[in-house]
Amino acid sequence: VDQFTRESAEEFFRIADLMQPIARRQKVSRVLEGAVLGNLFFEASTRTRVSFGAAFCRLGGSVCDTTGFTFSSMAKGESIYDTSRVMSGYVDAMVIRHPEQGSVAEFARATNIPVVNGGDGAGEHPSQALLDLYTILTEFSRLGKLLDGAHIAMVGDLKYGRTVHSLIKLLALYKGLKFSLISPKGLEMPDYILDQISKHGHVVEPSNELKDMAGADVIYTTRVQKERFAAEELEGYSPQFQVSKAVVDQFCGPDVIIMHPLPRDSREGAHDLSVDLNDDPRLAIFRQTDNGIPVRMAIFAVLLGVEGLVQHSLRDVTW
Ligand code: CP
Numbered sequence: 585v586d587q588f589t590r591e592s593a594e595e596f597f598r599i600a601d602l603m604q605p606i607a608r609r610q611k612v613s614r615v616l617e618g619a620v621l622g623n624l625f626f627e628a629s630t631r632t633r634v635s636f637g638a639a640f641c642r643l644g645g646s647v648c649d650t651t652g653f654t655f656s657s658m659a660k661g662e663s664i665y666d667t668s669r670v671m672s673g674y675v676d677a678m679v680i681r682h683p684e685q686g687s688v689a690e691f692a693r694a695t696n697i698p699v700v701n702g703g704d705g706a707g708e709h710p711s712q713a714l715l716d717l718y719t720i721l722t723e724f725s726r727l728g729k730l731l732d733g734a735h736i737a738m739v740g741d742l743k744y745g746r747t748v749h750s751l752i753k754l755l756a757l758y759k760g761l762k763f764s765l766i767s768p769k770g771l772e773m774p775d776y777i778l779d780q781i782s783k784h785g786h787v788v789e790p791s792n793e794l795k796d797m798a799g800a801d802v803i804y805t806t807r808v809q810k811e812r813f814a815a816e817e818l819e820g821y822s823p824q825f826q827v828s829k830a831v832v833d834q835f836c837g838p839d840v841i842i843m844h845p846l847p848r849d850s851r852e853g854a855h856d857l858s859v860d861l862n863d864d865p866r867l868a869i870f871r872q873t874d875n876g877i878p879v880r881m882a883i884f885a886v887l888l889g890v891e892g893l894v895q896h897s898l899r900d901v902t903w
Contacts, residue, residue, distance in 0.1 A: 585710045585750045590757040596882055597718050599891050603878035605898060606642050613897040614644030615890040622675035623649045624656070625702065626682045631846060631873055632702045632711065636679045639880035643890075648675060668694035677887060680704075698887035706744040706812055712845050713750030715879040719872045720755075720802060723841045729801065731755075736804065737764040737797035739827055740856055742773040744809035747845040749777050751804065756781040764797055765790045768825060771808070794825065798835045803827060805844045805857045828858035832866065842867045 588596070605611040621640040625633045629651075637647040653659050658667055664687060671678055672695035679700045680688045685707035692699035703709045724731055736755060738748050742765055752773070755761060765773050769792055778788060789796065797803055805827045832842060846869060848857045861867045885891040 599882040603881040607877040616643040616645035619645040635876035732759040737800035740806035744812040745806035762787040826855040
């Protein structure tokens with residue numbers, strides 16, 4: 585997300601708005617007809633993989649969709665450099681998810697075709713942050729609120745949760761925010777991210793208690809990324825960090841927006857976002873996932889240089 589300024593992000597969201605009739609299946613467009621996407625996912629994914637693929641298809645392109653390490657010859661020791669060079673002869677753009685931080689940038693350095701970071705280990709998840717910011721701006725517009733001056737509470741695993749690493753940097757482009765960064769001990773937001781946003785002059789308050797979300801305009805919860813660290817580090821993580829209806833009602837008002845990048849962990853003993861909020865209109869998680877399609881369409885349109893063609897390409901659906 586370091587590539588974005590506030591102005592370029594908002595210009596980008598105007599392109600995402602153009603994509604909404606296609607995302608809502610009211611119009612069709614084939615501006616990417618003939619183009620092929622390589623969707624290379626070396627880690628599990630539902631939303632990112634399928635919504636990037638669906639976004640490309642809905643613009644008329646085709647997708648080569650792959651998951652896991654065994655699909656590729658990296659299982660036989662092939663390097664990221666060779667894999668990327670080879671793929672760039674086959675496809676017009678790539679989306680990569682990979683367990684190692686920095687690996688997607690390595691793919692990108694090896695090729696001239698566009699490479700999109702679909703999540704690199706505990707590093708970043710920029711397309712998720714873009715759709716999150718798009719969702720916040722849309723919800724604030726509905727509520728008649730401005731993002732400048734807002735109070736954002738981020739809750740959960742802020743150390744390994746890559747979505748919050750990207751999102752806090754995008755939000756920091758706005759003015760006068762207060763960030764309550766609420767995490768269990770040991771899972772705090774990394775210093776290198778805090779150092780990066782410190783120049784913007786926001787109020788940043790790390791905390792280990794849910795009560796510090798009091799008065800927040802946005803609660804952004806995250807799953808504990810158990811796949812990224814040893815189980816013993818989890819000691820001290822307890823239901824006290826679960827965002828439930830009782831917690832939201834105790835600390836926040838009727839206009840708070842409750843977000844989560846998903847997946848939320850629904851297994852016994854997992855604590856992030858309670859299902860007792862499912863019917864609460866403040867819960868924006870499925871509005872977030874829906875926004876993944878127009879935002880990811882906009883990413884492809886910009887990267888492949890067709891954003892100016894979209895408006896005139898729209899046709900009515902015939903099905
Ligand atoms: N939010 C997100 O990245 O979800 P997936 O892991 O299902 O792609």
